[in-house]
Amino acid sequence: MGYTPRQLGHVNIYVRNAERARDWYEDLLGLHTQGFTPGRAAFMSADVGNSHEIALVEVGEDAAGPQRGQVGLNHMAWYMHSLEDLAELYQRVKEKNIPIERVSDHGHAIGIYIRDMDGNGIELSYEMPASEWGHDPSGYMIGSTSKGRLSGPWDEELARQAQATA
Numbered sequence: 001m002g003y004t005p006r007q008l009g010h011v012n013i014y015v016r017n018a019e020r021a022r023d024w025y026e027d028l029l030g031l032h033t034q035g036f037t038p039g040r041a042a043f044m045s046a047d048v049g050n051s052h053e054i055a056l057v058e059v060g061e062d063a064a065g066p067q068r069g070q071v072g073l074n075h076m077a078w079y080m081h082s083l084e085d086l087a088e089l090y091q092r093v094k095e096k097n098i099p100i101e102r103v104s105d106h107g108h109a110i111g112i113y114i115r116d117m118d119g120n121g122i123e124l125s126y127e128m129p130a131s132e133w134g135h136d137p138s139g140y141m142i143g144s145t146s147k148g149r150l151s152g153p154w155d156e157e158l159a160r161q162a163q164a165t166a
Contacts, residue, residue: 010053011076015118018042018058024117025054028092029078046078065119075113075121086110086126087152093124102161103154108133110150126150 015021022042025031034052035043043052054076066072080086090112093100101113109127116122134146 010051010055011073012055012057013073013076013118013120014059014063015056015116015120016059016061016063018056021056021116021118025056028096028098029089066121073121075123077111077123077125080124080126083110083126083150083152086112086124087154089124090153100157103157105147105150105158107147107149110152110154112154 018036018041019038022033022036022044025042025044026033029046031044031046031054032048033042033044034048034050035041040058042056043054044056045051045053047053080089093112093114098114101115104111104113109125112124114122114124128150
């Protein structure tokens with residue numbers, strides 16, 4: 001079908017300071033800056049062959065941050081190549097004292113939810129190959145995929161969250 005997109009091209013988010021945000025995304029995720037105009041915008045990508053996967057558009061230091069429960073972008077997800085890469089990034093988030101909002105075991109994927117310095121939601125994730133999902137088309141999203149198959153350093157966080165909701 002010609003009208004079906006090939007893929008999502010990029011996410012454009014507002015930040016208070018494009019240079020500061022660029023530095024944060026470079027430092028935490030190792031994103032490459034493909035273009036930068038001080039005081040205006042940074043264009044960044046994990047894939048150096050892509051012009052940008054994220055555009056950070058400066059709106060000024062006094063701009064209000066995103067509000068929970070308000071219409072708009074909830075989060076963007078960055079997929080890691082392997083579960084080991086996600087574990088390494090999880091440790092990096094902990095070392096940098098970036099608050100983890102939650103960890104979600106989706107069965108077919110693990111998501112670690114954080115926010116950037118401007119409050120924009122970010123999911124750091126690893127997703128199994130589709131052949132391992134255990135897909136049940138009558139279920140929600142991926143369906144009957146069993147949870148607990150993607151163990152890692154986040155298991156303690158998952159256990160704490162389960163205790164808090166019990």
